[in-house]
Amino acid sequence: MSVSTRRRFLGQSILAAAGLCASRIRMFAARPGKNALLDESAVQRLASAISGRVITPEASEYESARLVFNRAFDLHPAMIVRCANAIDVARTLEFAQTSSLPVAVRSGGHSRAGFSVCDGGVVIDLSPMKRVDVDAPRRVARAGAGLLVGDMDAATMRFGLAAPSGGCPNVGMAGFTLGGGEGLLMTMHGAGCDNLLSAHVVLADGKEVETSLESNPDLFWAIRGGGGNFGVVTGFEYQLHPVGNVLAGALTYPPGRIAELLNGFAKFNASVPDEMVPLGELLPSEQGPRFVNHICYFGDARTGNDLLRPLRAPLKPEHDDLRMMSYFEAQAAGFRPAPFAHFQSNVFLPKMSEAAVEVITKAVSNAPRQFRVLMVGFVGAITRVRANETAFALRQPGVEVDILGSWSALAEKADTVQWVKSLRDSLRPFAHGVYVNQLGETSDELVRAAYASNYERLAEIKRRYDPNNVLRRNQNIKPA
Numbered sequence: 001m002s003v004s005t006r007r008r009f010l011g012q013s014i015l016a017a018a019g020l021c022a023s024r025i026r027m028f029a030a031r032p033g034k035n036a037l038l039d040e041s042a043v044q045r046l047a048s049a050i051s052g053r054v055i056t057p058e059a060s061e062y063e064s065a066r067l068v069f070n071r072a073f074d075l076h077p078a079m080i081v082r083c084a085n086a087i088d089v090a091r092t093l094e095f096a097q098t099s100s101l102p103v104a105v106r107s108g109g110h111s112r113a114g115f116s117v118c119d120g121g122v123v124i125d126l127s128p129m130k131r132v133d134v135d136a137p138r139r140v141a142r143a144g145a146g147l148l149v150g151d152m153d154a155a156t157m158r159f160g161l162a163a164p165s166g167g168c169p170n171v172g173m174a175g176f177t178l179g180g181g182e183g184l185l186m187t188m189h190g191a192g193c194d195n196l197l198s199a200h201v202v203l204a205d206g207k208e209v210e211t212s213l214e215s216n217p218d219l220f221w222a223i224r225g226g227g228g229n230f231g232v233v234t235g236f237e238y239q240l241h242p243v244g245n246v247l248a249g250a251l252t253y254p255p256g257r258i259a260e261l262l263n264g265f266a267k268f269n270a271s272v273p274d275e276m277v278p279l280g281e282l283l284p285s286e287q288g289p290r291f292v293n294h295i296c297y298f299g300d301a302r303t304g305n306d307l308l309r310p311l312r313a314p315l316k317p318e319h320d321d322l323r324m325m326s327y328f329e330a331q332a333a334g335f336r337p338a339p340f341a342h343f344q345s346n347v348f349l350p351k352m353s354e355a356a357v358e359v360i361t362k363a364v365s366n367a368p369r370q371f372r373v374l375m376v377g378f379v380g381a382i383t384r385v386r387a388n389e390t391a392f393a394l395r396q397p398g399v400e401v402d403i404l405g406s407w408s409a410l411a412e413k414a415d416t417v418q419w420v421k422s423l424r425d426s427l428r429p430f431a432h433g434v435y436v437n438q439l440g441e442t443s444d445e446l447v448r449a450a451y452a453s454n455y456e457r458l459a460e461i462k463r464r465y466d467p468n469n470v471l472r473r474n475q476n477i478k479p480a
Helices: 003-018 040-049 062-066 086-098 149-159 173-178 217-223 258-269 301-307 327-332 354-364 410-430 444-465
Strands: 025-027 037-039 053-055 079-082 103-106 122-125 132-135 140-144 196-202 208-212 232-239 245-252 276-283 290-297 323-326 342-349 371-378 398-406
Touching: 037 040, 040 053, 040 086, 062 079, 086 122, 086 196, 086 232, 132 149, 140 149, 149 173, 149 327, 173 232, 196 217, 208 217, 217 444, 245 301, 245 327, 258 276, 258 290, 258 354, 290 301, 323 327, 342 410, 354 371, 354 410, 371 410, 398 410
Parallel strands: 079 122, 103 122
Antiparallel strands: 025 037, 053 079, 132 140, 140 232, 196 208, 196 232, 245 290, 245 323, 276 290, 276 371, 342 398, 371 398
């Protein structure tokens, strides 16, 4: 069915629905003040026009379908459309716009800021679109937008190949890639978006386009780091890379001596080769905050252990579980927490100076019960791409610092959020940029900080492809 035919079909559906008597109108939302008046007949027409499934608040699976990873967001959409293909996405976009409903797009549901769901609107749920095809001779994988990191690894591992992806198996490949994409392979092969070869995109007006360096190159530039601002990406083509065994595990230090350990991490991060992935973490313990060095070295054990000597002395780890394992075993051992309520923010530090270390050390000494400060070292291939080569602008060597606080009781939330913001703000004098995938809030200031000199070009591209800002539930780039 052509785009214009789809428009006529849905337009006729809505017009027909408008003529029905008031008794046929139903409210498909659960919260007072946030209800959306939807005509049952119109919803049924959409349901019959797509290959996927429409889920409304009466459906038995609605409660589980609306939940997202960050349980701080308890939102109630008017409907969730589990799309089976790009045509479903186009028809759902048109339905939402004709019905004047906001749109949220969901792949893995891991948006820190809760963008995977909305109140009183339409969720375009891409999770059924999990097909992946691996062309091993060409080292290429084609993936649907619902594919998770763990799904991708499972598909490519039997060929000894991998796509650069995140360290949490339950994260969606779509959001990971569109926001830039940090992971274990970034020091050798760049960010996730650097390994995107092409994509299939459904634009806000329902048109389907292919984008690559040769086809719609401006759009291709924008989606590599610019998030879901420009269209709903339903298919990705990735470059794959050979992987083998790695030296991986964690060096966990006794509580205390945080400043020394952070300074040691900063020095180590500034000197490692591309094959070494530096990742530091501060966590709470009953005896006080403690530091963990998560290690992944792409090489032999002897060379890796030689490189790690500065991390084992003079400050010795309390636990040292480094060993040789397959890359995929290291990936599977990554972060996989159950869904939980939390708030997260981040800053990018070109240099982890002694002043920045002092700020972090002081903050974790007075942290909430449940916190995490994760430090991702930016070295190697990800830093050798020009900042304006893709929309993803974090290209200089340094450390990306993720600050997270969580709570078990609602009474703890305000203080926890304030602690995260306070540490972030204290680090801002030393910072240059933020990473959109790890932001638990949004503002024009944060979005501009993320894209830096790329922002104006992104705003022009947004105007071209989504002038009405239909796709705005994201780290939003407003049309120029």
